[in-house]
Amino acid sequence: MVKSTGLKRRDFISANDAVAYGVKLCRPEVIAAYPITPQTTVVEKLSEFIENKEMACEYLNVESEHSVMSAVMGASLMGCRTFTATSSQGLLYMCEMLHYVSGSRFPIVMMNANRTVAAPWNIFGDHRDSLAMRDSGWMQVYVENGQEALDTIIQAYKLAENPKVLTPVMVCLDGFVLTHTYELVDIPDQSAVDAFLPPFVTENKLDLAKPKSLCITAPPEWQTEFRYQQYEAMKEAKKLIPGIDKEFAAHFGRSHGGLIEEYRCEDAEYVLMAMGSVVGTSRLVVDKLREEGLKVGLVKVRFYRPFPKEELASIGSKVKAVGVIDRDISFGYEGALYADVKAALYNSQGTCPRTINFIAGLSGRDITKENLEMMYRKLIKAAQGQAEEEIQFVGLRWEQW
Amino acid sequence: MPLGPSAVAGVLVEANAGWRTFRPVINGEKCTRCQRCWLLCPDGVIERGEPYFQIDYNFCKGCGLCAYECPVKAITMVKEGDSNG
Amino acid sequence: MVNVRNLPDQELFYGHKACQGCGAATAARLVLKITGERTFLAYPASCISTVSTIYLQMAFAVPSLTMAFPATGAVLSGMAAAVKAKKLENVTVLGIAGDGGTADIGLQALSGAVERGDKILYVCYDNEAYMNTGVQRSSLTPYGAWTTTTPIGENEDSFGKRKFKKNLFEIMMAHRIPYCATASVSYPVDFLNKIEKAKDTDGPSFIHVMAPCPTGWGFPSDRTIEIGRLAVETGLWYLAEYENNKVKMNLVPKTFKPVEEYLKKQKRFKHLTDEHIAIIEKHRDEEWATMGQRYGF
Amino acid sequence: MKEIRWHGRGGHGGFTAARLLGMAASVYGNYYAQAFPSFGPERRGAPVLGFTRVDNKPIHDHSKVYTCDYVVVLDESLLETIDVKEGLKKGGTLLINSILSPDKFKDSEDYNVHTIDATSLALEVLGVPVTNTAMLGALVAVADFVSLEAVLQAIERSMPKELQEKNKKVVKMAYEKLREGKIHA
Numbered sequence: 001m002v003k004s005t006g007l008k009r010r011d012f013i014s015a016n017d018a019v020a021y022g023v024k025l026c027r028p029e030v031i032a033a034y035p036i037t038p039q040t041t042v043v044e045k046l047s048e049f050i051e052n053k054e055m056a057c058e059y060l061n062v063e064s065e066h067s068v069m070s071a072v073m074g075a076s077l078m079g080c081r082t083f084t085a086t087s088s089q090g091l092l093y094m095c096e097m098l099h100y101v102s103g104s105r106f107p108i109v110m111m112n113a114n115r116t117v118a119a120p121w122n123i124f125g126d127h128r129d130s131l132a133m134r135d136s137g138w139m140q141v142y143v144e145n146g147q148e149a150l151d152t153i154i155q156a157y158k159l160a161e162n163p164k165v166l167t168p169v170m171v172c173l174d175g176f177v178l179t180h181t182y183e184l185v186d187i188p189d190q191s192a193v194d195a196f197l198p199p200f201v202t203e204n205k206l207d208l209a210k211p212k213s214l215c216i217t218a219p220p221e222w223q224t225e226f227r228y229q230q231y232e233a234m235k236e237a238k239k240l241i242p243g244i245d246k247e248f249a250a251h252f253g254r255s256h257g258g259l260i261e262e263y264r265c266e267d268a269e270y271v272l273m274a275m276g277s278v279v280g281t282s283r284l285v286v287d288k289l290r291e292e293g294l295k296v297g298l299v300k301v302r303f304y305r306p307f308p309k310e311e312l313a314s315i316g317s318k319v320k321a322v323g324v325i326d327r328d329i330s331f332g333y334e335g336a337l338y339a340d341v342k343a344a345l346y347n348s349q350g351t352c353p354r355t356i357n358f359i360a361g362l363s364g365r366d367i368t369k370e371n372l373e374m375m376y377r378k379l380i381k382a383a384q385g386q387a388e389e390e391i392q393f394v395g396l397r398w399e400q401w
Numbered sequence: 402m403p404l405g406p407s408a409v410a411g412v413l414v415e416a417n418a419g420w421r422t423f424r425p426v427i428n429g430e431k432c433t434r435c436q437r438c439w440l441l442c443p444d445g446v447i448e449r450g451e452p453y454f455q456i457d458y459n460f461c462k463g464c465g466l467c468a469y470e471c472p473v474k475a476i477t478m479v480k481e482g483d484s485n486g
Numbered sequence: 487m488v489n490v491r492n493l494p495d496q497e498l499f500y501g502h503k504a505c506q507g508c509g510a511a512t513a514a515r516l517v518l519k520i521t522g523e524r525t526f527l528a529y530p531a532s533c534i535s536t537v538s539t540i541y542l543q544m545a546f547a548v549p550s551l552t553m554a555f556p557a558t559g560a561v562l563s564g565m566a567a568a569v570k571a572k573k574l575e576n577v578t579v580l581g582i583a584g585d586g587g588t589a590d591i592g593l594q595a596l597s598g599a600v601e602r603g604d605k606i607l608y609v610c611y612d613n614e615a616y617m618n619t620g621v622q623r624s625s626l627t628p629y630g631a632w633t634t635t636t637p638i639g640e641n642e643d644s645f646g647k648r649k650f651k652k653n654l655f656e657i658m659m660a661h662r663i664p665y666c667a668t669a670s671v672s673y674p675v676d677f678l679n680k681i682e683k684a685k686d687t688d689g690p691s692f693i694h695v696m697a698p699c700p701t702g703w704g705f706p707s708d709r710t711i712e713i714g715r716l717a718v719e720t721g722l723w724y725l726a727e728y729e730n731n732k733v734k735m736n737l738v739p740k741t742f743k744p745v746e747e748y749l750k751k752q753k754r755f756k757h758l759t760d761e762h763i764a765i766i767e768k769h770r771d772e773e774w775a776t777m778g779q780r781y782g783f
Numbered sequence: 784m785k786e787i788r789w790h791g792r793g794g795h796g797g798f799t800a801a802r803l804l805g806m807a808a809s810v811y812g813n814y815y816a817q818a819f820p821s822f823g824p825e826r827r828g829a830p831v832l833g834f835t836r837v838d839n840k841p842i843h844d845h846s847k848v849y850t851c852d853y854v855v856v857l858d859e860s861l862l863e864t865i866d867v868k869e870g871l872k873k874g875g876t877l878l879i880n881s882i883l884s885p886d887k888f889k890d891s892e893d894y895n896v897h898t899i900d901a902t903s904l905a906l907e908v909l910g911v912p913v914t915n916t917a918m919l920g921a922l923v924a925v926a927d928f929v930s931l932e933a934v935l936q937a938i939e940r941s942m943p944k945e946l947q948e949k950n951k952k953v954v955k956m957a958y959e960k961l962r963e964g965k966i967h968a
Contacts, residue, residue, distance in 0.1 A: 012806035012816065012937075029571040032564060038822075058567040063598030067560035070553065070595065074564020077551060078526070080571050082564075100554050105405035124822065145845075166404065176822035177845050182802050183817050184809040204405055206526050206549035206565075208577070211410035214551040218406045218541040226406050280843035364822065366847045408539065411547035413501035420506065436490050440674045441711055443504060443511035445497040464506035464700075465708030478708075 009187040015146035015178040018185045019085070019111045019171070020045035022153030024055045025193040026109075028083040029200075030075035032060035032068045037123045038175040039087040039113040046083075065090035069097030069108075076106035077214050079205035081157065084108070087175060088115035088129045095133060101168050102137025102230065104215035105204055107160030108168040109153065110138075114276065114327075115175040116363035124364020125175035126327040127275065131304075131336045137230055139169045139237060140304040142275035146183045148256050149173050151248065154193055155256075158244050161200050164236045174277040174327075176364065188252055196251045238306035259308035261300040264290060265315060268297025270379040273312065273341055274325035275301045278360075278367045282325075285372040296376050301337065309344040316345035321354040321383035323375050327361040334391050335359055354382045360394035371395060413460075417444070421463030423478035429453035431475035438467035438476060488678040493519045502545035504537040507707030509697035509714060510611040511537065512671045514582050517609050520681040521578040523548060526565055528580070530555045530587040533618045534611070558583045559595030562606040569605070578685055581608040585626035586616045589654050600661045600690045607684050608692045610654065613699035621702040625652040628722070629769065630762050632754045633702075645762055646754070650769060658692045659728050666692040667727035672714030676725055676736055683727070696723050704753025716748040721770045724777070733781040745770065785928055786848050789833035789918075790867050791857035793826045796915035800855070801833030803919055803937045804929060808837045810940070811933035817842045830861055837928050855922055856880060857901070857914045868894070878922055880914050897925050899961055908953045916950040920957030931958050 013021070019042050023031075031050075033043035049055040058075070062068045065086050072082040086094060091112055101108055116126045130140055141156065143149045149171065156169040173179050206214060218226055242258035249255035263279075264286050265271060272282055279300040289296045299315060301308065316322055322345060326335025333339060338357035345352045358375050361367040371394050382388040427438075432454055439447045439454065446457040447467060468476040498518035504511035510533055518525060527550035529535050535552045538545040553561045558581045565579045583592055588610040599606055615633045616622040622635040629650045632638055636647040658666040665687040669677040677695060684691035698713040700706065705713055717723035721742040726735050745767050749755040758766075777783075787804065791797025798820040805816035814837050821832035834848045850870045856879045861867065871877060876895045879888055882903075885896035901917035909916075916938070923931050935951050942950060 010810055012802065012810050012818070030564060030567045032567075058571045060563055060567055060602065060604075062560060062563065063594055063601070066554075066556055067563075067595045067598055070557035070560035071564035071567070074528070074561035074566075075568040075571070076564075077561075078565055078568030078572065080568045096554050097557065100557075103406065104551075145843075174845075176819075180822060181817060181819040181845070182805055183842070184815055204407065206551065208524055208526075208549060211523075211547060211549045212407050213410055213539055213544045213546060213549070214405065214407045216406050216408050216539040216541055216544065216552055217535060222402075222406075222541045225402055229402070229404065277845040281846045283843045368846050368849070369844070406541060408542055408544040410544050410549065411500070412542055412544045414543045417501065417503070440490055440516070441512060441671070443506075443508045443515070443710070444502070445500050445515050449495060460501050462506045464710075465706070466507050466710055469708035470711050 011185055011187055012182050013146065013185050014041065014180055014182050015149045015173050016041040016113070016180065017045055018146040018150040019153055019173070020049065021187050022150035023083045024049050025188060025190060026083070026154055026157050026197055027081065027199070028057055029080035030058045030060070030072065030082045031084060032062045032071035032075070032082070033084050034062050034065050034068045034086070034090060036065070036087045036090040038115060038179045039085045039090070039111070041179070042085045042111060065094040066097055069094040069101060072108050073097065073101050073106055076101070076108050077104070077206055079200070079202055081200040082108050083110070085111040085113070087113035088117055091129045091133060092117060095136065098133055098136035098138055100215065103226070105166040105233070106168060107157070107166050109156045109160055110168065110170050111153070112170050112172045113175045113179045114172050122363040123175070125177055126362045126364070127172070128328045130170060130172050131328045133170070134305065134336065137167065139167055139234070139306065140172060141169065141302055142172045142304060143178070143302070144277060144279045144300060145178065146181070146185045147254070149178065150185060150187070151252065151254060151256060154197060155244050155248055158197050159237055159240060161202070162237075162240060165233050165240065166202070166204060167230070167233050167237060172276065177277045186254070192251055196248065234306045241303060241306070257300060257302055259303045259306070260311050261302060262315065263298040263300070265297035265299065267295055269295040269320045270376060270383060271297040271299055271315060271319050272323045272325060272372070272375060272379070273299040273301055273337070275304060275337060276327065278325055278327070281367065281369060282372050285369050285376065289373065289376055294376070294380065304337070307340055307344070312341055312344045316353055319353050321356070321379040323356045323358055323379045325358045325360055325367070325375070329359050354379070355390070356382060356388055357391045358394050359391065365395065367394070416459040417462050418459050421461065421481055423463050423465060423480055424458060424461060425456060425463070425465065425467050425476045426479050427454050427456065428475045428477070431473055433473055433475070435472060437470055437472060441470055442467055488520070488675060488682055490675065494522065498523065498547045499538070499545055500547065501543070502537045504533065505701045505707070507700045507710045508537070509671045509699060509710045510534060510584070510613055512710070513609065513611040513677070513695045513697045516671070516674060516678055517580065517582065517681050518548065520678055521580055521607070521685055524576055525578045525580050526550070527582065528553050528558055528561045528565065529582045530558045530592060531618070532584045532587050533613070534582055534584070536618055555587055556591040557595055558587060558592050559597070559599035559608065562608065563599045563602060563604045566604040566606050579606045581606060583608070583610055584617070585610060585612045585614060586624040589625045589652055597661065600658065600663050600692070603689045605688065606690050608690070610692070610694045611697040612694060613697050613702060615702050617699050617702045623647055626654065627651065629766055630755060630758050632757065638757045645757060645759070654694050655726065655728070659733070662731065663692055663728070664689040665727070665729045666694070668694045668723070668725055670696040670714045670718055670723060670725065671698070672696070672711045672718065673725060673737070680727060702754070705751055709751070713748070713751060716743065716751065719743045720745045720748040721774060722748055722766075726781075735777075735781060735783050738783055742770070784836060784838040784842070785853070785926070786851040787835040787837070787853040787855065787922070788848060788851045788870070789835070789855045789857065790861050790865065791831055791833065791915065792861070793829045793831050795857055796913055797831055797857050798833035800915040800919045801835045803934060803941065804835045804922065805837070806937040806941060807933035808929045811936040812929055814839055814928060815841050830865060851875065853878065853922060853926060855918050857918050876925055878918065878925060880918060897921065897961060899957060901957060904953060904956055908956065909949050916953045917957040920954035921961045923954070924958045924961035931955070
């Protein structure tokens with residue numbers, strides 16, 4: 001968070017409000033939404049903008065998340081820039097439509113307030129909802145604070161709507177810890193955003209002048225080719241992401257690191273990799289341990305899809321141990337992020353640093369600075385040869401039962 | 402390939418003629434051009450031509466509906482391969 | 487009023503792969519005769535999608551898309567919102583969906599779109615079962631009908647579907663929709679007039695059109711129109727429209743033909759006993775009595 | 784880093800006070816700030832918490848607040864069921880809405896206690912017993928990281944017009960009372 005002075009407006013707002021401001025600045029033409037905690041205040045704010053004539057946009061109050069994604073797809077396939085937001089059960093309820101949207105190449109941007117998935121029913125944050133949507137063909141980006149949330153919405157449209165990409169983006173914010181936390185946020189000028197993000201123009205739409213059918217049936221003879229297009233589009237996106245972040249920095253004076261952001265990794269021997277709000281807290285722990293002379297570093301995995309395989313492999317090749325924090329567990333295996341990171345590390349040179357998977361922060365359980373410090377110390381010991389479980393649930397409370 | 406699964410509208414790659422066992426044949430003299438067959442044909446293959454209505458045999462599936470519904474019995478179903486009535 | 491002679495020659499649904507004698511294909515074709523080239527069309531995964539488009543073929547000549555099964559109403563809402571956002575004029579946002587895609591899995595989305603008052607035209611072609619997947623029961627399958635999921639088994643009380651058809655027309659009326667109607671492909675002029683009214687409605691409109699299915703119902707492919715006509719003549723289907731909070735019956739038979747005349751022509755009913763037939767007849771009479779009271783005829 | 788914990792009841796605006804303080808310190812002051820409520824569905828009348836973090840450098844910490852420099856209690860009855868001093872740092876400050884004097888609450892030299900009859904003040908000016916802004920004014924009087932002027936600006940920015948003047952008045956009155964030591968300073 002850079003305290004910028006060159007920009008017009010600073011406000012003390014929640015990350016959900018920051019998302020709403022980001023969306024407003026991108027001038028979507030159609031929004032459809034269904035409320036769910038902790039996403040709700042985003043769509044409330046957008047409704048306010050529209051009712052106050054601060055924003056010209058068609059707003060549909062739709063009856064379910066499945067219909068939400070169907071409605072924004074309907075608008076997108078008519079050539080409109082669209083937005084929606086959801087969370088948790090709602091995201092799962094629209095799962096079918098996520099595939100329709102990505103498969104038919106509509107560059108919808110959606111905010112997901114990360115919240116765990118029932119049962120047990122719970123409204124608090126972890127990444128089990130969005131990670132369950134890993135293979136839906138959407139790009140996924142996890143942000144660290146309100147400023148990054150606002151900025152990432154703007155970047156997301158730029159990325160999604162690139163003609164070589166035309167792939168939807170899910171911007172993920174940790175429920176409550178980010179969505180309902182107020183911070184100082186720079187709200188860019190409309191003119192600055194307009195200069196960065198041109199209006200949405202696409203050939204991939206229903207057009208009376210050039211009638212065609214979208215989202216059609218493809219038989220086995222052609223399905224693979226359409227899937228290959230999606231695969232290529234995501235690869236293209238991966239190439240573009242760092243450049244879009246740089247271009248954003250040139251316009252707005254802020255950067256968030258593209259695919260990943262490294263923190264004090266230059267000479268690091270022990271690094272933690274994580275997504276979302278815990279990255280912020282981890283920075284403090286890195287600073288503290290660095291003061292002790294420990295060579296620790298931190299990697300923010302900003303994009304989960306496309307996955308920053310080479311970037312992580314490059315870091316992995318230089319360090320002794322890598323810890324991965326997952327606010328998720330893939331039952332029967334390990335954390336979803338960990339599995340991907342580990343595969344990336346092995347792929348680099350056939351060797352791999354010592355790795356540990358920390359399962360933490362499930363359904364809103366706080367990840368404390370003490371937890372994070374413990375993770376680093378375990379990594380250091382593991383690198384020195386001490387036995388450590390590969391998959392560790394942080395802060396289990398069995399003893400209190 | 403198009404970008405994404407899309408297709409230009411109205412593109413047909415395969416005729417339906419092979420579906421038929423019987424084909425409808427219009428008797429132009431009996432036909433009153435009431436348009437009932439034209440209206441009801443599921444495949445829209447009847448053309449309101451002048452002086453006679455015609456059938457697009459590339460896409461007629463031979464369902465027989467036109468012959469059955471013709472109020473003046475101006476359409477007969479003829480087995481494919483047999484000579485026209 | 488529609489004059490058939492003035493309808494355009496141009497076919498906007500052509501070369502499709504529907505079964506011989508398909509009632510749904512006739513319905514779709516007729517709808518497009520009225521809405522014309524300036525139509526944006528959505529249909530769910532269904533018979534209509536399967537028969538119209540398999541890459542590269544595309545039998546619809548208007549801009550269209552295949553939608554998820556439950557989502558027709560919602561995608562139409564989004565398209566209608568886009569029409570407003572883009573300030574497009576003189577266009578129709580049209581949905582064509584089957585009975586399952588409308589009355590079962592798609593009911594939520596349809597209800598939402600109608601409640602919001604989005605300007606869409608939704609046509610439900612009713613072939614009374616999930617035909618695209620091979621004749622499974624839907625909530626619009628009639629009482630006593632055989633389907634692959636209401637088979638005639640060894641159970642002595644097994645006689646096909648045990649429940650009567652859901653009343654979709656009344657569900658739409660309960661929304662106070664600006665315009666809705668029932669129709670039949672067997673009464674094409676009535677149907678065309680209703681499409682025209684629906685197209686010009688300011689807000690959502692809905693047409694429930696009976697579309698006999700030779701394959702699923704078990705009758706020869708040239709009898710589609712006759713079967714649909716018999717459904718109306720026996721009183722098992724009716725032609726009505728609703729606007730300004732009033733129902734108008736378009737056709738009230740003075741006497742009904744015996745229901746056997748309809749049922750016995752279809753394989754799906756061939757197992758029915760006289761008892762079942764009596765139940766169907768009684769139900770028909772009760773339904774008409776109720777409608778008579780409610781709608782005042 | 785200063786960490787402030789607000790104890791209130793659902794619907795009493797405790798989090799609004801937490802947020803106004805953060806806005807005053809960051810938008811109208813030279814600090815960075817963060818504010819968040821006790822997460823979850825809010826039930827009117829139930830004990831709730833609000834938190835404000837203020838620092839002179841960007842705040843990256845997104846873990847919970849475990850220790851605090853200031854504890855503000857909007858409703859004295861909360862003291863019966865909640866240990867409001869939990870996590871209060873040595874040298875920290877406890878600010879309570881009460882007609883009683885501070886020494887009634889002070890059982891240790893480790894922290895300072897201030898009291899103010901915020902309820903009477905709120906009733907007098909606002910006409911309703913909503914004490915969040917009175918307590919905010921009182922906090923400004925005893926804390927050193929935010930100015931009265933900044934708080935008044937924050938109110939102007941974020942409150943509906945019809946509430947602004949009265950709330951600014953309450954803030955000023957509460958501030959004056961604690962500054963002047965008229966009531967149990």
